[in-house]
Amino acid sequence: MDVAIIGASMTKFGQREAWIRELLAEAGEACIDGSPVDRQAIDHLYVSNMASGEFEGQTGVMNALAHDLGLLGAYAERVDQTSASGGAGVYEAWQSVASGASEMTLLVGGEKMTHRTTAESTDVIASITHPFEYKHGLTLPSFAGLTARHYLERFDAPRESLAEVAVKNHANGANNPKAQFQKEIDVETALESPIVADPLRLYDFCPVTDGSAALLFCPVEVAREYTDEFVRVAGVDGATDTHVVHERDDPTVMGAVVDSGEGAFEMAGCTPDEIDVAELHDMFTILEFLQMEALGFAEHGHAWERVRAGETAMDGDLPVNTSGGLKSKGHPLGASGVAQVVELYEQLVGEAGPRQVPADRGLACNVGGFGNCVTTTILEAAG
Amino acid sequence: MDVAIIGASMTKFGQREAWIRELLAEAGEACIDGSPVDRQAIDHLYVSNMASGEFEGQTGVMNALAHDLGLLGAYAERVDQTSASGGAGVYEAWQSVASGASEMTLLVGGEKMTHRTTAESTDVIASITHPFEYKHGLTLPSFAGLTARHYLERFDAPRESLAEVAVKNHANGANNPKAQFQKEIDVETALESPIVADPLRLYDFCPVTDGSAALLFCPVEVAREYTDEFVRVAGVDGATDTHVVHERDDPTVMGAVVDSGEGAFEMAGCTPDEIDVAELHDMFTILEFLQMEALGFAEHGHAWERVRAGETAMDGDLPVNTSGGLKSKGHPLGASGVAQVVELYEQLVGEAGPRQVPADRGLACNVGGFGNCVTTTILEAAG
Numbered sequence: 001m002d003v004a005i006i007g008a009s010m011t012k013f014g015q016r017e018a019w020i021r022e023l024l025a026e027a028g029e030a031c032i033d034g035s036p037v038d039r040q041a042i043d044h045l046y047v048s049n050m051a052s053g054e055f056e057g058q059t060g061v062m063n064a065l066a067h068d069l070g071l072l073g074a075y076a077e078r079v080d081q082t083s084a085s086g087g088a089g090v091y092e093a094w095q096s097v098a099s100g101a102s103e104m105t106l107l108v109g110g111e112k113m114t115h116r117t118t119a120e121s122t123d124v125i126a127s128i129t130h131p132f133e134y135k136h137g138l139t140l141p142s143f144a145g146l147t148a149r150h151y152l153e154r155f156d157a158p159r160e161s162l163a164e165v166a167v168k169n170h171a172n173g174a175n176n177p178k179a180q181f182q183k184e185i186d187v188e189t190a191l192e193s194p195i196v197a198d199p200l201r202l203y204d205f206c207p208v209t210d211g212s213a214a215l216l217f218c219p220v221e222v223a224r225e226y227t228d229e230f231v232r233v234a235g236v237d238g239a240t241d242t243h244v245v246h247e248r249d250d251p252t253v254m255g256a257v258v259d260s261g262e263g264a265f266e267m268a269g270c271t272p273d274e275i276d277v278a279e280l281h282d283m284f285t286i287l288e289f290l291q292m293e294a295l296g297f298a299e300h301g302h303a304w305e306r307v308r309a310g311e312t313a314m315d316g317d318l319p320v321n322t323s324g325g326l327k328s329k330g331h332p333l334g335a336s337g338v339a340q341v342v343e344l345y346e347q348l349v350g351e352a353g354p355r356q357v358p359a360d361r362g363l364a365c366n367v368g369g370f371g372n373c374v375t376t377t378i379l380e381a382a383g
Numbered sequence: 384m385d386v387a388i389i390g391a392s393m394t395k396f397g398q399r400e401a402w403i404r405e406l407l408a409e410a411g412e413a414c415i416d417g418s419p420v421d422r423q424a425i426d427h428l429y430v431s432n433m434a435s436g437e438f439e440g441q442t443g444v445m446n447a448l449a450h451d452l453g454l455l456g457a458y459a460e461r462v463d464q465t466s467a468s469g470g471a472g473v474y475e476a477w478q479s480v481a482s483g484a485s486e487m488t489l490l491v492g493g494e495k496m497t498h499r500t501t502a503e504s505t506d507v508i509a510s511i512t513h514p515f516e517y518k519h520g521l522t523l524p525s526f527a528g529l530t531a532r533h534y535l536e537r538f539d540a541p542r543e544s545l546a547e548v549a550v551k552n553h554a555n556g557a558n559n560p561k562a563q564f565q566k567e568i569d570v571e572t573a574l575e576s577p578i579v580a581d582p583l584r585l586y587d588f589c590p591v592t593d594g595s596a597a598l599l600f601c602p603v604e605v606a607r608e609y610t611d612e613f614v615r616v617a618g619v620d621g622a623t624d625t626h627v628v629h630e631r632d633d634p635t636v637m638g639a640v641v642d643s644g645e646g647a648f649e650m651a652g653c654t655p656d657e658i659d660v661a662e663l664h665d666m667f668t669i670l671e672f673l674q675m676e677a678l679g680f681a682e683h684g685h686a687w688e689r690v691r692a693g694e695t696a697m698d699g700d701l702p703v704n705t706s707g708g709l710k711s712k713g714h715p716l717g718a719s720g721v722a723q724v725v726e727l728y729e730q731l732v733g734e735a736g737p738r739q740v741p742a743d744r745g746l747a748c749n750v751g752g753f754g755n756c757v758t759t760t761i762l763e764a765a766g
Contacts, residue, residue, distance in 0.1 A: 045623075053507065054436040060465050060511025060626075063755040067513075067626030073642055075621035076756060077471045078463040082443050088460045091484070092475070099482035101474070101620075124436065128443025130450075237484075238458035240428075243443075243450030259456055372446040373459060 003097045004223035004230040004382060007035025007216035008345040010338075011110075013330035014180040016210035020052045020061060020112040023212040025068040027335075028108040031214035032069070036226040037104060039069065042216075044102035045076040048089030048109030049334035054124045055116055065108060075102075082128050083283065085109060086213070086337020087238070087366025087375030093217045094236050103222055109338035110212025121208060125333075128369045130244045138245070141205065143370040144284035145197025147251050151286060152199065154252070155301035159199060163190035164307050165285040166203045166327055172314065173324020175354040180209050180330030204285040209330030213339035220382065231348045234270070234361070235378035237263025241371045252301070254287075256374035257294035257365060264363070264376040265296075272296035275378070276359035277347050278318060279340035281367035282325040291365050292320070295376070319357045322347065337366030341377060348381040386480045387606035387613040387765060390418025390599035391728040393721075394493075396713035397563040399593035403435045403444060403495040406595040408451040410718075411491040414597035415452070419609040420487060422452065425599075427485035428459040431472030431492030432717035437507045438499055448491060458485075465511050466666065468492060469596070469720020470621070470749025470758030476600045477619050486605055492721035493595025504591060508716075511752045513627045521628070524588065526753045527667035528580025530634050534669060535582065537635070538684035542582060546573035547690050548668040549586045549710055555697065556707020558737040563592050563713030587668040592713030596722035603765065614731045617653070617744070618761035620646025624754045635684070637670075639757035640677035640748060647746070647759040648679075655679035658761070659742035660730050661701060662723035664750035665708040674748050675703070678759070702740045705730065720749030724760060731764040 009030035011023055018026070024047060032039050047062045058064075062076035081088035086109040096102040113121055126139045152159060167187055173179035185203060193202035223230040239259035242248055248255065265271060272295060280295075282288040292303035297318060306312055312320035323329050323343035326336055344362035346352040360381045367374050392413035394406060401409070407430060415422050430445045441447075445459035464471035469492040479485040496504055509522045535542060550570055556562035573586035606613040622642035625631055631638065648654060655678060663678075665671040675686035680701060689695055695703035706712050706726035709719055727745035729735040743764045750757050 051436055051442065053434055053510070054442070057506075058510055059434065059437070059507060060752060060755065062464065063511065063623055063626050063752060064513075066623045071623075072625060073622055073639075075474070075643075075758075076464070076623045077475070077621070080442075080461040080463060081445065081459070091458070092460070092478075095475075095478040095482040095484050098484070099478040101478050101481070123440070124442060127436070127441050128446065130447075238460070239456055240446055240449045240454075240459045242455060243446050256456075260458075369443060369446060372443065375458075 001098045002220040003094050003233045004218055004220045005215050005345055006037060006218055006223045006226060006230045007031045008342040009034055010178050010213035010342045011211050012178050013209050013211035013332060015114045020056055020058055020110060021064050021068060023112055023210060024061060024065045024108045024110045027110065027212035027214040028065060028069045028106060031216055035216050037216060039071060041104045042071050042106045043074050044096045044105040045071055045074045046089050046092050046107045047078045048085040048338055049078055049111060050080050050082050050085050051124050055113055081373045082368035083333050084337055084366045084368030084373045084375055085334040089338060090341055090377050091236050091238050091375050094233050097217050097219055103218060105217040106214065107338060108212060108214040109335040111332035111334045112210045113208050113332060114210050118208060133245060140370055141197045143245055144286055145200045148200050148286040151252050157304040160187055161304035161308055162204055162285040163187045165282060165288045166190045168313055169282060169321045169325040169327040172322050172355060173328025176324045176329060179324040179328050180207055181328045200284060206283050206326040206331040209332040211330060211332040211335050213335045213342050215338055215341055229349050230382055231345050231379045232382040234380040235264035235268030237267065238375040240373050243372060245370050252290060254290045254294040254371040256371055257291050260374045260376040261295040264378050268378040275361055275363045277322060277357055277362045278320050279323060279343050279364045280320055281365055282321060282327045283331060295365060314357060322355045322357055337375065340364035340366060344379045348379055384481045385603035386477050386616045387601055387603045388598050388616065388728055389420060389601055389606045389609060389613045390414045391725040392417055393561050393596035393725045394594050395561050396592050396594035396715060398497045403439055403441055403493060404447050404451060406495055406593060407444065407448045407491045407493045410493065410595040410597040411448060411452045411489060414599055418599050420599060422454060424487045425454050425489045426457050427479045427488040428454055428457045429472045429475050429490045430461045431468040431721055432461055432494060433463050433465050433468050434507050438496055464756045465751035466716050467720055467749045467751030467756045467758055468717040472721060473724055473760050474619050474621050474758050477616050480600050480602055486601060488600040489597065490721060491595060491597040492718040494715035494717045495593045496591050496715060497593050501591060516628060523753050524580045526628055527669055528583045531583050531669040534635050540687040543570055544687035544691055545587055545668040546570045548665060548671045549573045551696055552665060552704045552708040552710040555705050555738060556711025559707045559712060562707040562711050563590055564711045583667060589666050589709040589714040592715045594713060594715040594718050596718045596725050598721055598724055612732050613765055614728055615763045615765040617763040618647035618651030620650065621758040623756050626755060628753050635673060637673045637677040637754040639754055640674050643757045643759040644678040647761050651761040658744055658746045660705060660740055660745045661703050662706060662726050662747040663703055664748055665704060665710045666714060678748060697740060705738045705740055720758065723747035723749060727762045731762055
């Protein structure tokens, strides 16, 4: 069954004076209000959220949200795939409609994090890594630093090329009123920022963020009854890579991105050069290179050249992270994969405002852990 | 697409000297080993687990389990619906196969709880309730006590009738080597046990438990290629009730059980009197009455009479909780809904040993919160 997305919204990302229940309700409410659908029609509710229990001592957010949105009776479930919870939610929502279980599924992803210290958040997040690696100090930022050094040396890429990812995404985010940072930066600022995990510096990392995002899914034939303004889920697939990062053959190849990308392209019946706009998981700048290569948007070891050449800028052949990406828009874990698809939805229906690029087909890649769990989604303009 | 269950297993339930990763791997490994399926065929992995982060500081269990079971590449996701996480996992696994996303889905549910104090566990679990009710002392056991008193008085049911649920389920559990308690009790023991939430006493409550359970799902036509020994998922549906318990019209009517039961019966094309065996969510004895009534196994206010008459005993018309139920088998949150279906699988393929009853069709009802989230599943013998 062909599945449509008929509504999309996200809250302001940043440091928010609201708890997870309020953030989820804010995006969910806006999504329903902005769609042509009456809330009574919603029969499934998925909540993408990694750690409301660990961060806030709040469990059962799916049932609470069903209450807060007035969706009494709807099936409600929480989906966790760490940083890729949002992408997993997209896959889940697609499955719920494609299987015939639901005729109208609301997906809301969100996380409330900024009230915890970075050390506390890091402890929660680092527990996804293997204990053997963790006790040697290998948190996600450490892996990013090691991988970046390896990539730069092996592929003879200049250090500036990583900074250029940050500069591009901050420039895009400056046009996104929902982004945590609406601030352009230059290469010097990025290169002179404090070291976090050598060679990566502060501006190579996404911030800690509160926020949520929502999407409304239904069969295409149901969408047509409501409106001409919807997009179609052309392809979606998920995959995992090794739990132990050092067991991977090549640290510059994100295997689960390769696998989920191949699955999504096969389902969509298209190739990487037919993608007009992409949202990639730039939790660390180096990941934007690795995902471009794993998805076939660049040859192995050559993504940095495309970025340098401006081909992934707003006016390039393949604009990447028009939303500002995780780098500038922020990264509220469970929200990010949903917000990526919100950006694609806005691009494909022509509502991206100053960030609008010409696009009929978009791809989102959401990554959990250090490439541990990945979901790739391809959307097409429809209506 | 018709969905089959082609493998089932559960660990010993009880106080286990193993962490969540080990428990999940134990059930998952046994399920694969006991099935005719090679692990390379498994493309989706769902982990039903409420709170590994809160209980153990362990996140990312789905990716860790994919590693531990050697399922590299398989899509992996955690499903949370509090105490109903297992049932939600069954629904998810069904959707993943029915949508065509997966040809072989492994579901593993588990929880590790006994290393935490009852007060700590209660804090985690009670955070699913509404803050307004929680601060008035309304934890799940409190709701159970209030509801039990209301039921007994309104329907003129004797206090002994609740004790008889515990006696029956302990008798069944005595024949289940995987159960936490293999100990028969009598009505006097139950009635003289310490008060927990008046009128309910210790033996009206399930214990705190460690354990896990697993199931293997695939299309029926794929199952046939492997074996004649499988069961068919005839019906499955989920629903929510109000997050605020006191907003419900009648405290003795479990609305989400009614809704999900109706959905499952409609999908299965059968009626309550065509069910041969049922696993109900007897976290508190009173819930067995309420679910029997909400599912149409008894008139409102009359389930206690069926139990008293022995109609839900092993040799009755409708054996309920042949496994021992949560009461005797134990209740490792994320495992329970999966273990209910494991028991039905064993009954329907004739491998229930001393607990075997004549059965071609079984029903499982898994409840989260105080009826907040519910999934009902109906299985039929196939092959």
